[in-house]
Amino acid sequence: MTLKRKNIYLALFAPIIGVGAVFVWFFVNGVTEESDDGRTSIILNEDEKDYVLLEMRGLLEAVHAITVGLADNEMEDISSAAKKLGTGHTGKEPVSLITKLPLEFKMLGMATHGIFDEIALEAEGLGDPAIILDKLSDVLNNCTTCHAAYRFDVSR
Incomplete structure (x- = not known):
């Protein structure tokens, strides 16, 4: 391969690699800044913030429904509430x-x-309330971990 051809390839691929690197950087880091309270502030527009808050409210409503289902030993209600927020809910x-x-x-x-x-x-399956409660505790731990680490602010 001639030097001229190598330079052409480099000129063609360098911008692609640069764009890819920027995409990876944003995918990993997001749009964030440090906030005054020590948490990472995720900068969103108003609609995006509303979307996230609606999602979080849905998580809390599912936790409530699962808790009621545990108190009433209603495994169908628990399954229904949990499925609404499972991985099928994402994307x-x-x-x-x-x-x-x-x-x-x-x-x-x-x-x-x-x-x-x-x-x-x-x-x-077995419908063991202790296992469900343990997993619900894991959900709440993730919620508190997230709320301790992050906050949402609207872009100026």
Whole structure:
């Protein structure tokens, strides 16, 4: 390969590699800054913030429904509530939002949805309340971990 041809290839691929590197950086880091309270502030627009808050409210409503189901020993209700927030619930998020969330936040969110899948499976299977309660505790631990580490602010 001639030097001229190598330079042409380099000129063609360098921008592609650069764009790829920027994409990876944003996928891993999101759009964040340090906040005054020590948490990582995720910078969103108003619609994106509303979307995230609606999702979090849905998680809390599912925790409530599962708790009521445990108190009433209603495994069908538990399974139904958990399935609504399992991994099948993901993938509908706006791409603009996903690119702004740091990787650790995304991983914690996916793990939480996975635990809801486990709760649904347990409720449909043996239906052991102790196992379901233990998994629900894992969900709440993820919630408190996330709220301790992150906050959402609207871009200026």
